[in-house]
Amino acid sequence: MSELPNSSPDALPAIDKENRLVLIQREALAFVPSGVSPAPRASAKNGYYELPMLKEPSWTWEIPLYFFVGGAAGGAGVIATVAQFSGASPDLVWDARRLSLAGAFLSPVLLISDLGRPERFLAMLRVFKPQSPMSVGVWVLMGFSAGTSTANLGEWLAARGRFETLAKLMQIVGDLGALVFGLPLATYTGVLIGATVIPVWNRNVSLLPVHFAASGLNAAVGLLEIAGHRTPALQWLGMGSAIAETGIGVMIETRSDPAEEPLKRGPSGWLIRLGGVLSGPVPLALRAISLFSKRGRASKLRRYAAISSVVGSAITRAAWIHAGHVSARQSRPA
């Protein structure tokens, strides 16, 4: 195609015009179909011209980020409440409560940003549909926000020595709310994407809630450690979630279902792997070494483990959403 001279034919001598015709003929011959048409055919195997049967998820980047934020907030809510009732250091309780509060406020912002207009978020608050995980989830988020807000407000009042009995009651009730709603907040997103028609999500409907719970706890522990907390409890929780993430990673790698391919191949596969390694083996190894290290070094190692876990948790959510897109694009009638 680039062989054709770009100048006007009239400006060329006669012999060049003749040569030009030869060039045009050569170019045209390239378009004559030879043998089988290159266009895809409709077939039982490829469906309709290899076009996807399902629609890709329409969610923007805010949704995987919300999965991460909500998961971490839910985990932090559980930690705050358990830490409070087990008599852990008040610093830890307060930071865990603040982390929950931050997550509870950031989550609707992210959701609204995905929806486009604030009043669209309110449309979800006009009904409660138990058969819709999205509806259940939004009410769980509301409950969690109410709980953690109450606990934080109670703490704020208590710190100023005002309404002491009320402040104490608010902390207890608020913490319980954060626990009761924090547990589903850290897990429901697994049901949300598992109970869809997207094959790769659907096949993992029983794995995803466990996976996301471990990921959320990992992130919550990591964020609290980054904030400077070094209690043994956080170390054990970090260890536990890293072990769970390692196990889940091995499980994903060793299964062989064609629908699971987006979890193993291509960019989405590598993203899953990266998230898995950063959430599982890396923090697990760092934490294990830290157990046998001197205090200063151990603290530093736990910090690295924490950073790795937080980044890994965020990547894991993005990777699963990405895998869903790939899975939808690959969908054929079967």
Next chain:
Amino acid sequence: MTTSAFLTDSTLCIGCKACEVACKEWNGVAADGLDWSGLSYDNTLSLGARTWRHVKFVEGIPEAGKGGNDPASSPWNFSSDVCKHCQTAGCLEACPTGALVRTEFESVYLQSDVCNGCGYCVVSCPFGVVEKDVEDGRAFKCTFCYDRQKAGLTPACAKVCPTESIQFGELQDLRERADRRLTELRRRGVEDASIYDPVDSAVNGTHAIFIVRGDQKMYNLPPNPEVPTQYLRTGWTSAAIAAGALLAGTLLAFMGSGGKKI
């Protein structure tokens, strides 16, 4: 209460796309681009936010006797696709706002003024029908001409169809009509014709049934459409176990270590 339905008979479709045009005109649906796909005469490719009727031009793999007199030419079928208005609809179950409702005609209707564009119906439709309009931000799909049906009129696509390939009526009547048509087609030697009506699947049948030639998968019609709600029990059970483990682990970690600081 009647159960409105479409019977789309592909053996009568001439691929004129009048249904696509009528649907867009009556419902005021925006154009969806003028790109050439290179896939037969199909340039809209699938149902979507701005394509509520979609004519498929199904060119199959050449098979002697299926593509006319020339054994090398491929079988070519036209089929006008539409929202299936499932008896048990994934989109309707999933919708968190109540925007998707079941109408008095048993169709699945998306109320645009309630829809918030969460996109959960998009990943809950086993047929890939409903789609979020990226510019508008809300989801859209076939309304089954709810406004026209309210006024006792036939949906726009069925009204304009010049060959009665799209038939509108009561579901049971249309099922009987489809059976009669299939018998007739078989009598004439059209052995590869079949009815698409997934009654024994999770959707419990659709309110848009089809007569097609050749393998139904060539039309991207899933043999076993699933409704995601059927996985809720597994999902929530797993979530409960995960939540239990999360709580137990946290309790163990804090009680076991006495919560003390190193």
